[in-house]
Structure formats: structure tokens, C-alpha cells
Amino acid sequence: MTLDTFPGLTSPRLKIRRFDDADVSAFLAYRNDAEVARFQSWNCCSEEEARQFIEEMKTLPCGEPGKGLQLAIEMTDTSALIGDCYLEVDSREPRQAEIGFTLARPYQKQGFATEAIAAVVGYAFQELDMHRIVGRADCRNIASAALMERLGMRREGYHLQSYWFKGEWTDEYLYAILKDEWLKKNRGAT
Numbered sequence: 001m002t003l004d005t006f007p008g009l010t011s012p013r014l015k016i017r018r019f020d021d022a023d024v025s026a027f028l029a030y031r032n033d034a035e036v037a038r039f040q041s042w043n044c045c046s047e048e049e050a051r052q053f054i055e056e057m058k059t060l061p062c063g064e065p066g067k068g069l070q071l072a073i074e075m076t077d078t079s080a081l082i083g084d085c086y087l088e089v090d091s092r093e094p095r096q097a098e099i100g101f102t103l104a105r106p107y108q109k110q111g112f113a114t115e116a117i118a119a120v121v122g123y124a125f126q127e128l129d130m131h132r133i134v135g136r137a138d139c140r141n142i143a144s145a146a147l148m149e150r151l152g153m154r155r156e157g158y159h160l161q162s163y164w165f166k167g168e169w170t171d172e173y174l175y176a177i178l179k180d181e182w183l184k185k186n187r188g189a190t
């Protein structure tokens with residue numbers, strides 16, 4: 001199912017929304033933080049790249065198979081951009097999707113990623129009618145694996161040296177959760 005519009009999501013402390021031009025400086029700050037980038041596909045980002053990225057994300061359809069959409073995570077009380085989350089519907093299995101997430105360092109370890117990704121996963125299951133959602137993490141990325149476990153995702157795979165990443169063969173965990181499991185876990189939460 002393809003939705004050309006993304007309605008925006010809210011959680012107790014956050015808004016999940018499309019990126020906007022005003023996000024450039026906060027986005028650049030965390031994209032150029034080596035600790036935040038350590039397990040990400042990117043290392044750094046120029047202002048021109050940030051502007052191009054934001055322009056693309058403003059209108060990229062949500063839920064279109066093979067088109068990974070990055071959404072901004074904003075704190076409701078301060079309107080600060082604190083990070084982003086990713087949703088890509090699989091091009092071969094269009095009722096399956098992959099999630100991703102990044103928080104700027106000052107906003108980590110306060111439960112914001114769990115809150116934001118729970119909203120996105122709930123949206124993907126309930127509005128986009130996904131059947132299964134997966135997430136991948138470098139096995140050294142303890143915070144990422146812990147986040148997916150907090151969300152109720154199951155570790156389904158341990159892929160030994162499965163991809164070449166920043167100069168070395170890297171082990172990766174695969175996590176997944178089914179729609180039925182998510183609904184059962186979150187019954188009464190929405």
C-alpha cells in the first residue's frame with residue numbers, strides 16, 4: 001500500500017514529522033558527530049548535502065516500496081530536532097519494512113528513541129498494514145540492539161562478517177516483529 005502523504009505522528013514528548021529547511025543546523029550537528037556516525041553508513045555531511053537530503057525528504061512518498069523515508073524527531077516542548085528515524089518498505093515484499101534510527105548525543109538515554117520508534121512502528125503496522133518489520137544492527141552497537149529488544153523485536157539472525165563496513169568485515173544482528181505480536185504487546189496502548 002502506498003500513501004503519498006505522511007500525516008505526522010505524536011507521542012507523549014515528541015512529534016515525528018517531515019524534515020524542514022529550519023532543521024539544517026541541528027541535522028548537521030549530529031550527522032557530523034563521529035560517535036553518532038560510528039555504526040551508520042555515513043561519516044559526515046556537508047551543508048549542501050544536508051540541504052539536498054532535506055529537500056528530498058520533504059516530498060518522498062511514505063510507504064512506497066524501495067523508497068527509504070527519513071523522518072525528523074522533534075521534542076514537543078522545545079521544538080528541537082533531536083534525531084531522525086527511517087522507514088523503508090521492501091521492494092520485493094511490500095508488506096514488510098525496515099526501520100532505522102539516530103538520536104543526537106544530548107538526547108540519548110532518555111527514552112526518546114523508544115518513544116519515537118514505537119510511534120513509527122505502530123503507524124507502519126496500523127496505517128500501512130505491514131505484516132513484519134525488521135531492523136539491523138552492527139553487533140557492537142549495543143544501544144541499537146537494546147532499543148529493538150525494548151520494542152519487543154526478536155533477534156532472528158546473527159550474520160557473521162556479512163557486510164564490508166568502514167574498512168572491515170562486520171557482524172550484524174537481524175531483529176524482527178510481526179504485526180500480530182506488536183498488536184498483542186501494545187493492546188490498550190493506543
Ligand SMILES: CC(C)(COP(=O)(O)OP(=O)(O)OC[C@H]1O[C@@H](n2cnc3c(N)ncnc32)[C@H](O)[C@@H]1OP(=O)(O)O)[C@@H](O)C(=O)NCCC(=O)NCCS
Pocket residue numbers: 035036037039040101102103104107108109110111112113114115136137138141143144146147
Ligand atoms: C541507537 C540509539 C537511537 C539508541 O538510543 P538510546 O538513547 O539508547 O535509546 P532511548 O532513547 O530509547 O533511551 C533508552 C535509555 O534511556 C533510559 N531512560 C532514561 N529516562 C527514561 C525515560 N523517561 N523513559 C524511558 N527510558 C528512559 C532507559 O533506561 C534506557 O537506558 P539503558 O539503555 O541504559 O537501559 C542511539 O544510541 C543512537 O542514536 N546511536 C547512534 C546512531 C546509531 O547507531 N543508530 C543505529 C544504527 S543501526
